């Protein structure tokens with residue numbers, strides 16, 4: 277059987293042989309080849325634009341779905357919806373597809389849409405500046421290449437730079453350790469004493485697999501997650517055939533998933549009492565799987581469901597109920613050469629530590645050191661002024677720069693691919709509008725941006741992420757939510773469906 281790594285190696289496109297000293301001139305540079313960058317590239321082609329490149333720091337495409345290869349890695353929005361609307365598929369093997377299938381899907385879309393050959397792999401954008409005299413961006417990559425472009429579209433993603441906790445003694449630990457997002461498949465967990473630190477979306481997917489292999493599993497939990505019952509199952513063959521053959525069936529099924537997910541937005545945004553029945557269901561999920569009342573209590577969150585990402589699994593709680601698992605909710609004080617030691621002084625000897633401690637959510641942008649017309653680079657500018665954008669797509673001071681899955685366009689309840697697609701359509705309209713009048717420069721008006729930000733922050737202040745009694749990666753260090761879109765996704769569709777020229781300075 278061919279492994280994911282073999283398939284990836286076979287499809288990996290070599291770095292293009294480009295003359296080192298010559299800059300590459302293109303109309304559009306897209307940064308990143310995940311759902312965002314590939315979707316943008318596909319739509320540029322569809323609209324007849326060929327003068328673009330995709331710069332990707334890694335050696336293969338896929339973003340999130342290239343990086344995360346841990347056992348059990350899968351999407352948590354059904355694949356019928358967690359896929360492009362312009363490239364729907366009826367033959368997903370399961371309702372929630374696994375990582376290799378999603379990575380394969382992205383590869384297929386890129387091949388089919390003629391995007392693969394437009395990707396320059398191994399080109400990490402490390403710096404850049406806006407040239408006012410040329411009305412162009414100059415971008416530099418870590419391999420010494422320069423790209424000069426009229427427009428830059430960032431698809432750098434938010435969830436791919438692993439966040440390692442700062443625990444005293446990390447360097448003293450002599451066993452094996454790795455982060456879930458860079459899973460070390462050479463480490464044999466069979467019979468080992470394994471510690472998992474963290475209980476977020478990745479952990480609940482891989483913990484059941486680790487528990488089966490490990491001699492003992494010690495799970496270090498800071499805050500429990502709400503986990504709803506969820507049985508992933510193979511899509512019955514007749515249904516797959518129907519979805520495959522009849523486009524309308526596929527569209528209807530996709531819409532059913534979409535509206536089912538949308539119904540949650542009401543409870544998340546200001547009507548959190550509506551989430552109580554869902555909490556009851558999650559409590560039942562604990563009760564039916566966990567025998568020990570003390571463990572049940574440890575696993576029951578005290579915050580409102582939805583405040584952190586709502587998770588789903590039928591295997592997670594049984595894995596924690598197993599004989600070889602210990603759940604520790606004391607905070608970790610330090611690591612020694614062979615143990616995790618808690619603040620209460622208990623030492624847990626371990627051979628392997630797996631960090632399931634999430635991602636540097638804003639670091640994708642922090643590393644995007646592009647100097648705008650304002651004279652500052654983006655991270656410095658946003659650190660000084662706060663992260664402000666218009667629609668999560670454009671930001672004042674940075675002409676001709678567009679974001680995909682930018683600030684406040686993430687979701688807690690539906691597929692972000694929907695959001696990405698609205699952004700792509702909006703950017704296409706902006707570029708076409710400029711081309712239509714022979715303009716070369718576009719910058720959002722600061723007043724428009726301010727109005728947008730005030731409005732969404734007002735709405736977010738009523739949302740469960742602010743009022744639900746938890747801290748989460750949705751909030752920045754000041755407690756401001758710079759991550760989530762506060763509302764229904766169709767409201768975002770409505771907000772972005774027209775490109776309003778009056779909101780921009782166009783020259």
Ligand SMILES: Cc1cc2nc3c(=O)[nH]c(=O)nc-3n(C[C@H](O)[C@H](O)[C@H](O)COP(=O)(O)OP(=O)(O)OC[C@H]3O[C@@H](n4cnc5c(N)ncnc54)[C@H](O)[C@@H]3O)c2cc1C
Pocket residue numbers: 307308309310311312313331332333334337338339340341344349350351352353358399400401402431432433434435436478640643644680681687690691692693
């Ligand atoms: C395990 C996991 C499961 C998820 N499941 C879901 C789900 O079910 N539903 C959902 O809606 N969302 C889910 N998400 C969120 C997921 O990140 C998004 O759905 C989506 O994949 C983001 O795509 P993207 O293209 O914007 O970013 P990414 O997939 O992160 O891709 C960004 C790309 O940009 C490249 N890049 C970054 N910086 C540079 C640079 N400076 N120069 C060149 N290249 C650069 C990266 O290498 C990467 O390839 C999940 C996330 C994880 C981690």
